[in-house]
Amino acid sequence: QSALTQPPSASGSPGQSVTISCTGTSSDVGDYNYVSWYQQHPGKAPKVMLYEVNKRPSGVPDRFSGSKSGNTASLTVSGLQAEDEAEYYCSSYVGSNNPYVVFGGGTKLTVL
Amino acid sequence: QVQLVQSGAEVKKPGASVKVSCTASGYMFSTYDINWVRQATGQGLEWMGWMNPNNGNTDYAQTFQGRVTMTRDISINAAYMELSSLRSEDTAVYYCARARSPDVFDIWGQGTVVTVAS
Numbered sequence: 001q002s003a004l005t006q007p008p009s010a011s012g013s014p015g016q017s018v019t020i021s022c023t024g025t026s027s028d029v030g031d032y033n034y035v036s037w038y039q040q041h042p043g044k045a046p047k048v049m050l051y052e053v054n055k056r057p058s059g060v061p062d063r064f065s066g067s068k069s070g071n072t073a074s075l076t077v078s079g080l081q082a083e084d085e086a087e088y089y090c091s092s093y094v095g096s097n098n099p100y101v102v103f104g105g106g107t108k109l110t111v112l
Numbered sequence: 113q114v115q116l117v118q119s120g121a122e123v124k125k126p127g128a129s130v131k132v133s134c135t136a137s138g139y140m141f142s143t144y145d146i147n148w149v150r151q152a153t154g155q156g157l158e159w160m161g162w163m164n165p166n167n168g169n170t171d172y173a174q175t176f177q178g179r180v181t182m183t184r185d186i187s188i189n190a191a192y193m194e195l196s197s198l199r200s201e202d203t204a205v206y207y208c209a210r211a212r213s214p215d216v217f218d219i220w221g222q223g224t225v226v227t228v229a230s
Contacts (some may be wrong), residue, residue, distance in 0.1 A: 001175070036217070045220035045221065046217070046220060089156060098171060102159065106157070
């Protein structure tokens with residue numbers, strides 16, 4: 001149950017696009033399409049932005065999109081806005097005899 | 113509205129136990145699993161385990177096996193997470209989260225700060 005790997009930081013200017021990666025293994029990200037992304041502002045609880053790799057919950061702008069290739073999932077934020085500045089965490093659900101969830105270490109997204 | 117409300121901050125001594133509550137409202141409590149996630153100051157999210165409120169079944173992260181117990185009281189729509197043998201490294205914000213499906217934590221509690229200090 002090792003943590004997924006994310007870059008510690010990412011940045012972009014307003015209006016630009018930025019992509020954050022999330023690398024796991026063939027036992028988690030690579031084996032299941034159960035990757036979610038969470039946004040967390042300082043002092044607040046996380047908020048789900050994407051689930052099952054690329055599905056958006058109601059109310060999440062379509063500027064947020066997701067993809068997966070092999071053991072790496074990605075979150076892309078297009079048309080960056082100031083309010084997108086936050087910490088982003090990926091997670092993977094691993095279904096097995098003893099199912100579990102593993103998170104990434106988090107990526108601080110800065111809007112320049 | 114749909115929400116999870118957690119109990120207040122706790123200060124515990126090393127070796128003690130802490131029990132955090134999470135009360136659901138606005139939906140049928142027994143329908144969705146409740147997960148527990150913790151976050152040490154300045155650190156990332158760490159999944160602790162989940163509980164099925166309908167039957168009380170649980171799954172715990174290997175890291176917490178033997179130290180964590182998740183229970184519920186259906187009559188008051190409450191879930192509980194008890195962590196024992198506390199050490200300073202357990203100082204963190206503890207969140208409960210509803211799992212709309214196994215991989216989607218769609219509703220989160222406000223978090224409970226647990227401080228372990230002598």
